Amino acid sequence: MLSVQFIKENIEQVKESLSKRNFANDHLIKQIIETDDQRKSFKSQLDDLLSKSNRISKEIGMLFKSGQIDKANEMKADTATMKEQSAVLKTQLGDIEVALEQLLLQMPNCAHPSVPVGKSDEDNEVFKPCPTALPELSEGSLPHWELAQKYDLIDFELGAKITGAGFPVYKGEGAMLQRALINFFLDEARQAGYIEYMVPHLVNADSARGTGQLPDKDGQMYYMERDDLYLIPTAEVPLTNIYRDVLLQESSLPIKLMGYTPCFRREAGSYGAHVRGLNRLHQFDKVEIVQVRKPDESYDALQEMCDHVESLLVKLGLPYRILRLCGGDLSFASALTFDFETYSAAQKRWLEVSSVSNFETFQANRLKLRYKDIDKRNKTLHTLNGSALALPRILATILENNQTEKGIFIPDVLQKYMGKEVIS
C-alpha cells in the first residue's frame, strides 16, 4: 500500500495515477488524509495523558518507599478518572487506525509516468514488436491439445477424472519436457545471479496480505479453511515474504532470489473463451524471479529482469513480443508491468507467458521491508518480480510452432535435458 505521507506529498501524482487506472474515487484520498489527521490528534491526546499518568505512578512509588502511605493512597484515588479517559482514547485511536488501514488497502499503487492510458488489455502498448517473422505452419497443422494427444504427452481427461478441469496430467515425454523446462529456467536464473529457494506451497494470511493477494484477490486463491491457509497462486508470495518484517543492512543488497513452484489459481469467472488445452489452468508450474532493491536502482533492475526473460524466449527460439500494460490492465499492486507473449502459430494468437513488474514501495510497505542507509536512516525498499517463465503456454507454443512431419522438434537448449532432438 501507499503510505499516507507519500499520498500527502504527491496528491496530484496520485490523482493522475488513479484516473489512469480508471479508478474514479478522489473521495478516498480526502478520507485518508482526514482520517490520518484525526489519528494524529488522538495520538497526541493519549500520549499526553499517559505521560501524566506515568509521572504520578512514579511519585506514588516514591511516597510508598518513604512511608507516606496516606498521601500515596490519596493520589491513587486521583488516577481513576485518568485511567477511564485513557481507556476511551485508546479504543478510539485503535478504531481510527483500523479505519485508516482499511482505507489505505483500497488504494492501488501509483502508476509509473510511462504507463499508457487505456481501459483494457486491448489498449496495452506494444513496447517491442516481434523481432522475427511470425511462423507460418503448413496445412493440417494441429493445436497443442491435439498434438498432446497425438504424441501421448498430456492427458486432460485423466486430470479431470482425478481432480477436475484445469488439472492436466503430464505423461512420459510430456512430463520430461516439463522437467526440462523447469531445469532450464532454474539454471538460467542461477547464472543470472539469483539464489534458488524451495518454499512452501501453502501460505498464511499475513503472507498473502504482504504481497497484495489479500484482500484484493481473495476469490482467486484456493483456501484451506480447516487450517486457515492459502494455496499459492505464484511463488512470488512465499519468496517475497521471506523478507517480511525485515530491516536489511545496505551491504546485503541487492537481493535476487528465485524458485520453482506449482501455482494454484481458481480462475473464478474466467470461463469461456480460450480455455482449451493449456491456455488456462488451475494448476501450473512456474519459475519466478524476485528482486529487492534500493529505490534508485529498481527501474534498472526491472530492465535487467526483462532482459533475462527475453533471453529465455530467444534461447527457446520462440516468437515473442513485449507489451507495456496500460493503466486499465495494470494490477492493483504494480507501478509498471511488462508482459511477454509468445505467438502460437496454430492458434494464431498471442499467449501471455510472463509478467514482470516493479511494485516500488507498495509491497514493501505492507511487508515492512526496509533497509538502513549510510546515514543510518531506515528507508523502504522496492520489490520486483517476474515469471521466468510460466510453463504451460511455453509448452503449448513449442508443440504448436515446432511440429513437423517427423514429430515435435525440441529446442536446442532443452535437448541436453531431454536426451533427444525430436519427439515422435
Place this chain on the structure above:
RNA sequence: GGAGGGAUGGGUGAGUGGCUGAAACCACCAGUUUGCUAAACUGGCGUGCGGGCAACCGUACCGCGGGUUCGAAUCCCGCUCUCUCCGCCA
C-alpha cells in the same frame, strides 16, 4: 495426538512488581595508539508512532492477545511458535 520445558535487542544471555528500553559479553560502527594486520583502549549502537528546522522530548513495544495493579519483561488467563520425550508416519 499426549506429557513437560522454553520464547528478552543482530547473537549469547541477565533480569520475579517501581531506580529496567532493559545488565554483561560478542558482533557491528567511529576514534586513539601502533611499520601494516592484529591486539588494547575510548565512545557509539533497537523499532514504530506523535511533537520539533534540529538537538531532542513524549509515548508504545521483552512471542501474540486479554486481565490484575497507582505502576507489569516480571503476577494471572487464552493463543501461537519452538525444544525434549511418547505415539503415529514418508
